[in-house]
Amino acid sequence: MVLQLHVWGPAFSLPSIDAQCLAAIAYCSEVLPQDSWELIASSDPSVSPTGELPALQNGSIWVSRFRNIVDYLRQYSEGAWNLDQNLDDVQKADSVAFSSFIESRGQSLLDLSLYVTSQNYYANTSPAYGSLLQWPNQWILPPKLHSAAKTRTEHLGLSSLDLQAMEDQRKREHSAAVAAGQIPSNMIQQPRDTVSKLLGRTAQTNQFRLEALTADFFEPLEAMLARSKICLLPADDNNNPSSLDCVALGYLSLALVPELAFPWLRDAMRAKAPLLTAYTERMRSRCFGDAPVEAKHAFQPTAPASLPWRAPERISVAAVGTTLLGTLADNTPFLREVRQNRRLKQAVEADSAFSSVEKQVLSSYADSSNKDMLLSIATAVAGTAALVGYMVHVGLLSFSTGGVQEEEEFEEDAGVLQVDPGSAADFLGAF
Amino acid sequence: MPPKADSPEESNTSPFFTIPAPLKRLFDKFPLTTYPANEIPQRLRPHDNVNQLYVFADAAGARHGRPSFNPQCLKWQAYLKFVGIDFEITSSNNHASPTGSLPFLRPSLPADTLNPIPSHKLQKWAIEQVHCEEEQQLNLRFEVYASLLDNRIRSAWLYMLYLDSENFDAVARRLYVNPTTSNSIVRAALGHQLQQAARDELLKTSRYIDAADLEGDAGGAFEALSTLLGEDEHFFGRPNPGLFDASVFAYTHLILDDTLGWKRNRLGQLLREHPNLVQHRDRLLKFF
Numbered sequence: 001m002v003l004q005l006h007v008w009g010p011a012f013s014l015p016s017i018d019a020q021c022l023a024a025i026a027y028c029s030e031v032l033p034q035d036s037w038e039l040i041a042s043s044d045p046s047v048s049p050t051g052e053l054p055a056l057q058n059g060s061i062w063v064s065r066f067r068n069i070v071d072y073l074r075q076y077s078e079g080a081w082n083l084d085q086n087l088d089d090v091q092k093a094d095s096v097a098f099s100s101f102i103e104s105r106g107q108s109l110l111d112l113s114l115y116v117t118s119q120n121y122y123a124n125t126s127p128a129y130g131s132l133l134q135w136p137n138q139w140i141l142p143p144k145l146h147s148a149a150k151t152r153t154e155h156l157g158l159s160s161l162d163l164q165a166m167e168d169q170r171k172r173e174h175s176a177a178v179a180a181g182q183i184p185s186n187m188i189q190q191p192r193d194t195v196s197k198l199l200g201r202t203a204q205t206n207q208f209r210l211e212a213l214t215a216d217f218f219e220p221l222e223a224m225l226a227r228s229k230i231c232l233l234p235a236d237d238n239n240n241p242s243s244l245d246c247v248a249l250g251y252l253s254l255a256l257v258p259e260l261a262f263p264w265l266r267d268a269m270r271a272k273a274p275l276l277t278a279y280t281e282r283m284r285s286r287c288f289g290d291a292p293v294e295a296k297h298a299f300q301p302t303a304p305a306s307l308p309w310r311a312p313e314r315i316s317v318a319a320v321g322t323t324l325l326g327t328l329a330d331n332t333p334f335l336r337e338v339r340q341n342r343r344l345k346q347a348v349e350a351d352s353a354f355s356s357v358e359k360q361v362l363s364s365y366a367d368s369s370n371k372d373m374l375l376s377i378a379t380a381v382a383g384t385a386a387l388v389g390y391m392v393h394v395g396l397l398s399f400s401t402g403g404v405q406e407e408e409e410f411e412e413d414a415g416v417l418q419v420d421p422g423s424a425a426d427f428l429g430a431f
Numbered sequence: 432m433p434p435k436a437d438s439p440e441e442s443n444t445s446p447f448f449t450i451p452a453p454l455k456r457l458f459d460k461f462p463l464t465t466y467p468a469n470e471i472p473q474r475l476r477p478h479d480n481v482n483q484l485y486v487f488a489d490a491a492g493a494r495h496g497r498p499s500f501n502p503q504c505l506k507w508q509a510y511l512k513f514v515g516i517d518f519e520i521t522s523s524n525n526h527a528s529p530t531g532s533l534p535f536l537r538p539s540l541p542a543d544t545l546n547p548i549p550s551h552k553l554q555k556w557a558i559e560q561v562h563c564e565e566e567q568q569l570n571l572r573f574e575v576y577a578s579l580l581d582n583r584i585r586s587a588w589l590y591m592l593y594l595d596s597e598n599f600d601a602v603a604r605r606l607y608v609n610p611t612t613s614n615s616i617v618r619a620a621l622g623h624q625l626q627q628a629a630r631d632e633l634l635k636t637s638r639y640i641d642a643a644d645l646e647g648d649a650g651g652a653f654e655a656l657s658t659l660l661g662e663d664e665h666f667f668g669r670p671n672p673g674l675f676d677a678s679v680f681a682y683t684h685l686i687l688d689d690t691l692g693w694k695r696n697r698l699g700q701l702l703r704e705h706p707n708l709v710q711h712r713d714r715l716l717k718f719f
Contacts, residue, residue, distance in 0.1 A: 104581070
């Protein structure tokens with residue numbers, strides 16, 4: 001059976017638009033024999049039962065996420081397909097720690113650079129998704145990914161990179177001023193910020209913060225590379241890369257290679273980490289081939305290519321229907337939460353590595369959450385019914401005494417259902 | 432009453448809006464006495480000469496300076512103890528904090544009392560006070576290994592404390608929800624909010640929550656930390672414990688603390704596979 005690696009499709013002359021997918025491609029190209037695997041730019045997380053890309057398919061078995069793929073390949077080949085087998089304990093610890101470091105810090109920087117920075121998103125990232133997604137996903141997925149990236153980077157306080165959010169903020173302040181009666185509405189002049197003016201200002205105010213963030217990310221890696229010279233963590237005496245190098249390549253190549261409208265991340269990388277820049281170029285041509293990858297390589301593969309591309313299947317009517325229904329359900333209150341809880345349960349049942357007890361425990365948790373949800377729905381329905389009943393009641397008989405009690409009940413119900421994500425999120429922020 | 436109400440056409444239209452003459456004479460005498468303004472409550476400034484650290488703690492724990500049950504608070508509590516700064520613990524919650532999250536510190540020096548120090552500035556303040564080292568500068572691995580705690584172990588911790596329903600009922604409800612109110616409806620709402628916030632936090636980085644993945648990652652992180660510590664007394668071979676030791680201790684202590692009443696402690700099992708981390712925690716517990 002040929003192993004199939006499903007990934008997000010190519011963009012920015014790289015084989016994938018997603019860092020984890022790039023890491024998985026690099027790992028497979030290093031560890032797997034040439035004709036034992038195929039690379040499929042499905043660009044649709046719903047192809048995999050796990051709902052995530054990258055996903056490795058071996059017959060009916062699906063494995064997603066980079067680390068799980070690495071583990072699966074090692075077990076499947078009984079230790080033969082493993083880049084990290086010669087590492088000692090200290091190197092293994094370094095590999096785990098640096099992977100975690102690159103994944104967390106690198107993902108934030110990529111989110112900021114490719115998604116949150118408005119001019120990059122609209123000029124580069126969004127068109128790139130447009131060219132690799134099929135209908136209707138090209139209308140559904142990019143906004144989802146965009147808002148997910150924004151929530152992930154909220155805590156960094158760099159929303160001023162986001163012109164749209166700045167504009168919203170300005171409008172809010174403006175209408176607040178009108179509401180407060182400070183300015184008569186017809187006297188207000190419309191301040192017209194030209195884009196270049198906004199850019200100039202944001203570039204300056206963000207400069208210090210971005211300097212600090214990029215320095216925090218690149219400096220430890222540059223220092224590590226200065227010691228080990230060829231690879232971050234050489235797997236053997238011949239300086240072959242280890243799994244950590246594949247992870248690093250995934251994140252660093254997306255920082256370095258894309259031609260963006262506002263290339264602050266690439267500029268910072270070239271200025272702060274010259275060794276790392278050279279290393280990324282070297283690793284890129286080693287793993288992804290010398291020629292820049294284009295979308296047509298993935299969708300109409302020709303025989304001699306550096307990566308074993310295979311054209312993805314045409315999207316079926318059933319898949320389109322499922323996607324549309326799923327999107328609709330995800331945007332409906334209550335249904336969305338039911339589906340979120342399902343997400344936990346499905347993952348558990350699909351994973352055969354769980355012991356039966358653990359499975360049962362986790363499923364029962366997901367079930368109980370679902371019960372909570374049903375309870376909430378029931379409470380909401382009961383509350384609404386009570387309100388309607390009360391209104392009918394009042395309409396027929398004014399000043400009845402029973403109505404007040406019912407109203408109180410309804411208010412209490414509303415209190416249970418009211419979810420204030422702000423305060424709870426603040427609370428968790430402390431952990 | 433405003434004079435308008437006394438005008439004849441008003442009183443003719445609605446008898447309810449005038450006041451009977453005897454009552455009006457009585458109310459004209461008000462106010463009889465005006466009391467001076469209340470003073471600021473004394474309890475707000477208990478001991479002006481001692482630094483006050485505001486953390487999540489119960490009343491008894493705060494009196495005896497016991498470790499906080501919140502990892503972020505415990506990290507800074509431990510750090511200040513390790514570098515030798517005197518302070519007292521005050522039990523508090525997020526609503527008291529100027530930044531919306533605990534811990535924060537009110538320094539004893541009068542010039543600074545108006546400006547509480549939030550947690551992200553505590554290290555700078557401590558360095559100014561006792562001239563200890565800024566450890567991040569000394570070793571390039573500091574930030575790298577710290578990311579293990581801030582991401583992998585924190586995610587597994589969030590899962591174990593908030594999303595594991597038995598643990599949530601036994602531990603989180605008792606520590607975070609029940610002290611705030613005795614109203615069971617508000618408790619249910621608060622509990623739901625907490626769990627939802629934890630779920631949102633975990634879904635930020637992945638499409639679905641896989642408990643086995645989270646635990647596996649945490650196990651790998653413990654192994655890496657154990658290798659980093661090796662045979663040393665403290666991390667990075669330092670003679671005295673510092674910020675990194677405090678960060679590790681904040682999680683290892685709470686995970687190994689059986690008095691919290693964990694129902695299912697998978698992280699504890701993973702952690703006990705590394706005796707040097709357990710000994711590290713036991714050594715540091717002597718500071719409390």
